[in-house]
Amino acid sequence: MAESVYDIVVIGGGPAGAMASHYLVQAGYSVCLVERRSFPRETLCGEFLSHEVIGILRDIGVENEFLALGPSPISRFTLCTDRGPIISESLGFTAFGLKRGAFDQMLLKTAIHRGVHVLQPAEAEAVNRVENGFKTVCRMHEGIQTLQSRWCVGAYGKSSPLDKQLRRPFAGVRSRINGIKFHVPSASLAGVDADEIRIYTGPGMYCGVNHVDGGVATICFLEQRADDTLPPRARLRELMAENKHFERLLGVTGIAAVDHATVYGTGNIFFGRRNLVEDGIFMVGDAGRVIAPLAGDGIGMAMQGARLLGRLFRADMSAGSSSTDLETEYCAEWDKLFRNRLRSAAALQRILFSAPLRRAASSLLAIYPRLLIRAISLTRDRSHRP
Numbered sequence: 001m002a003e004s005v006y007d008i009v010v011i012g013g014g015p016a017g018a019m020a021s022h023y024l025v026q027a028g029y030s031v032c033l034v035e036r037r038s039f040p041r042e043t044l045c046g047e048f049l050s051h052e053v054i055g056i057l058r059d060i061g062v063e064n065e066f067l068a069l070g071p072s073p074i075s076r077f078t079l080c081t082d083r084g085p086i087i088s089e090s091l092g093f094t095a096f097g098l099k100r101g102a103f104d105q106m107l108l109k110t111a112i113h114r115g116v117h118v119l120q121p122a123e124a125e126a127v128n129r130v131e132n133g134f135k136t137v138c139r140m141h142e143g144i145q146t147l148q149s150r151w152c153v154g155a156y157g158k159s160s161p162l163d164k165q166l167r168r169p170f171a172g173v174r175s176r177i178n179g180i181k182f183h184v185p186s187a188s189l190a191g192v193d194a195d196e197i198r199i200y201t202g203p204g205m206y207c208g209v210n211h212v213d214g215g216v217a218t219i220c221f222l223e224q225r226a227d228d229t230l231p232p233r234a235r236l237r238e239l240m241a242e243n244k245h246f247e248r249l250l251g252v253t254g255i256a257a258v259d260h261a262t263v264y265g266t267g268n269i270f271f272g273r274r275n276l277v278e279d280g281i282f283m284v285g286d287a288g289r290v291i292a293p294l295a296g297d298g299i300g301m302a303m304q305g306a307r308l309l310g311r312l313f314r315a316d317m318s319a320g321s322s323s324t325d326l327e328t329e330y331c332a333e334w335d336k337l338f339r340n341r342l343r344s345a346a347a348l349q350r351i352l353f354s355a356p357l358r359r360a361a362s363s364l365l366a367i368y369p370r371l372l373i374r375a376i377s378l379t380r381d382r383s384h385r386p
């Protein structure tokens with residue numbers, strides 16, 4: 001069994017892990033990141049990259065690499081409710097649509113380029129506390145590799161068998177909230193402009209549609225399920241039956257494209273509170289807390305949380321504070337950064353999941369459409385505008 005020693009091991013190579021390792025290397029630490037899948041890989045996501053994301057890409061000097069991937073600029077938000085008219089407003093900033101396969105690969109390449117050691121594909125199967133740190137056991141094609149480190153960062157996403165191993169209270173909870181994504185040719189959809197993100201609502205679900213790179217559009221929905229019997233494509237047909245705007249969007253061509261598309265999905269997503277530090281492991285991104293996707297801000301939060309971690313570890317290198325101080329500071333600053341966004345996004349998601357609240361909201365928006373922009377702004381980081 002091979003064993004290597006690092007200052008920090010980061011588990012997971014999505015936006016949180018790639019960015020956390022990037023910032024930690026910049027702060028002067030030796031970092032090994034382990035990612036269980038080979039890249040590029042697709043993953044569940046609406047693929048709407050908010051201005052928070054673009055701001056960070058600019059800060060770390062990779063905006064041009066990002067733009068070279070051909071992301072689709074998005075500057076309008078359109079709400080198509082199942083009970084009301086279409087309401088469309090300018091977002092007030094430019095976001096982008098880009099497939100996660102391409103985006104995550106670019107971030108991980110940047111981290112490698114800046115000095116992060118990456119093991120991939122390598123699955124962290126166990127993390128154990130040892131004297132002076134952690135031992136992470138990884139399964140690779142070649143066999144088991146053990147990593148010894150002073151610190152460990154959990155960036156493994158919204159759920160993992162590691163949650164059970166760490167005895168996190170939500171591990172195994174059946175929330176009955178599921179997410180599904182399809183990629184279809186943009187030409188198969190009728191009526192979504194190139195610069196627009198649309199949200200369609202229906203009973204117990206909402207569905208985002210926007211263009212990404214390469215002449216492709218992403219259809220991504222979140223559903224609260226009462227039973228387990230309806231497959232994802234049937235759920236979209238149900239939305240077509242309930243929402244005439246969605247029916248117009250997909251039509252015969254769109255639904256045929258969905259029938260041929262790969263399904264990317266995750267079940268039982270837990271949106272509740274989680275410990276940000278679990279048995280000494282610093283959690284970033286979805287492993288730390290999942291924001292309601294309506295906000296389109298999960299990736300931004302993952303990257304901003306990673307930046308926060310990097311800043312605190314950089315300060316710790318010179319100050320040499322205790323692990324407990326670092327943990328307390330991380331939790332307090334994380335809460336300050338994200339508390340309001342999380343609350344607003346959760347409240348808006350509750351409205352969309354409830355038929356009477358949705359009806360009331362769409363009547364109100366028909367009279368005061370600018371309220372839509374006010375609602376969107378509540379889910380954003382207002383300190384970081386491009």
Ligand SMILES: Cc1cc2nc3c(=O)[nH]c(=O)nc-3n(C[C@H](O)[C@H](O)[C@H](O)COP(=O)(O)OP(=O)(O)OC[C@H]3O[C@@H](n4cnc5c(N)ncnc54)[C@H](O)[C@@H]3O)c2cc1C
Binds near residue numbers: 043047220
């Ligand atoms: C329906 C839905 C739609 C969404 N739409 C958007 C959107 O449009 N815009 C947006 O900003 N956010 C969106 N989000 C949220 C966004 O997808 C997440 O917030 C973001 O991916 C979090 O990044 P992460 O790095 O924490 O986790 P992930 O992106 O999930 O990355 C985790 C990585 O860890 C790896 N991993 C897991 N376990 C292990 C292990 N044991 N060992 C090694 N590697 C491991 C995984 O393979 C993965 O690559 C959406 C979420 C949902 C549910």
